[in-house]
Amino acid sequence: MPSKHVRQNRKTWDFMAAGYQAKHGERLTERARAWGVWRIPETEIRALGEVAGRNVLELGCGAAQWSIALAADGARPVGIDLSGEQLRHAREATATIPLVHGSAEELPFRDGSFDLVLSDHGAMGFADPERTVPEVARVLRPRGRFAFSVASPFLFMCWNPKTERVDTRLHAPWFGMRSEEDEQTIQFQLPYGEWVGLFRDSGLEVERLIHLRPRPNATTTYTDYVSLRWARDWPAEDLWVVTKPAA
Numbered sequence: 001m002p003s004k005h006v007r008q009n010r011k012t013w014d015f016m017a018a019g020y021q022a023k024h025g026e027r028l029t030e031r032a033r034a035w036g037v038w039r040i041p042e043t044e045i046r047a048l049g050e051v052a053g054r055n056v057l058e059l060g061c062g063a064a065q066w067s068i069a070l071a072a073d074g075a076r077p078v079g080i081d082l083s084g085e086q087l088r089h090a091r092e093a094t095a096t097i098p099l100v101h102g103s104a105e106e107l108p109f110r111d112g113s114f115d116l117v118l119s120d121h122g123a124m125g126f127a128d129p130e131r132t133v134p135e136v137a138r139v140l141r142p143r144g145r146f147a148f149s150v151a152s153p154f155l156f157m158c159w160n161p162k163t164e165r166v167d168t169r170l171h172a173p174w175f176g177m178r179s180e181e182d183e184q185t186i187q188f189q190l191p192y193g194e195w196v197g198l199f200r201d202s203g204l205e206v207e208r209l210i211h212l213r214p215r216p217n218a219t220t221t222y223t224d225y226v227s228l229r230w231a232r233d234w235p236a237e238d239l240w241v242v243t244k245p246a247a
């Protein structure tokens with residue numbers, strides 16, 4: 001029996017998929033090789049390294065915009081998503097990339113199957129990191145890389161549940177931060193020190209932590225997420241790059 005957050009998030013994403021793709025799909029397709037809600041180009045961030053010829057797993061692939069772009073760049077991507085409805089959109093967009101209906105918490109792949117695992121606001125914000133990080137470490141090859149973007153802990157703390165907006169006060173404690181439930185989804189977050197401890201305990205090494213800062217004139221289709229002004233002053237989105245050491 002899947003856990004409560006997996007059941008809840010699957011139901012919500014199945015319900016939201018059509019609206020999500022209608023609102024964001026076109027821009028995600030146009031700016032596929034880019035990170036976060038402001039679509040900051042991978043050419044600036046350089047989180048992935050060489051992708052041609054690499055076996056890549058995308059966690060929480062949605063309509064697989066990232067995977068399709070990586071395949072065009074010579075990678076061999078596989079997408080996994082919890083939501084059958086999100087995957088329906090992915091199947092409409094690609095007939096060649098393998099798409100798996102499943103959870104990032106229980107990856108149906110053999111140990112050491114991938115050179116690169118990535119997730120752009122995908123499963124890593126909605127699945128329990130205590131389960132996903134060891135799973136990613138297991139399916140990565142030695143010298144493999146894991147790059148993922150998530151909402152930052154600052155965004156979690158500054159989320160005002162009364163106004164349902166992010167503001168400039170702290171509304172939640174830093175210590176004990178773990179998951180947050182609204183009417184739709186259950187999302188996960190950890191303080192930075194706990195992320196680092198979890199990577200280390202899973203046999204991974206931190207290479208970089210990038211705060212995705214939008215440009216002053218950046219635009220987004222995720223207009224209810226956080227304001228540009230806020231995201232220019234504080235880290236709204238983080239991009240972790242961690243690696244599995246050589247055997």
Ligand SMILES: C[S@@+](CC[C@H](N)C(=O)[O-])C[C@H]1O[C@@H](n2cnc3c(N)ncnc32)[C@H](O)[C@@H]1O
Pocket residue numbers: 006009013028059060061062063080081082083086102103104105119120121122123126127
């Ligand atoms: C915000 S969407 C992002 C999708 C895609 N990365 C994009 O940028 O459009 C989050 C995705 O994560 C998926 N997801 C949530 N929990 C998951 C889990 N435990 N395992 C796999 N996918 C999950 C959802 O179904 C949804 O498609």
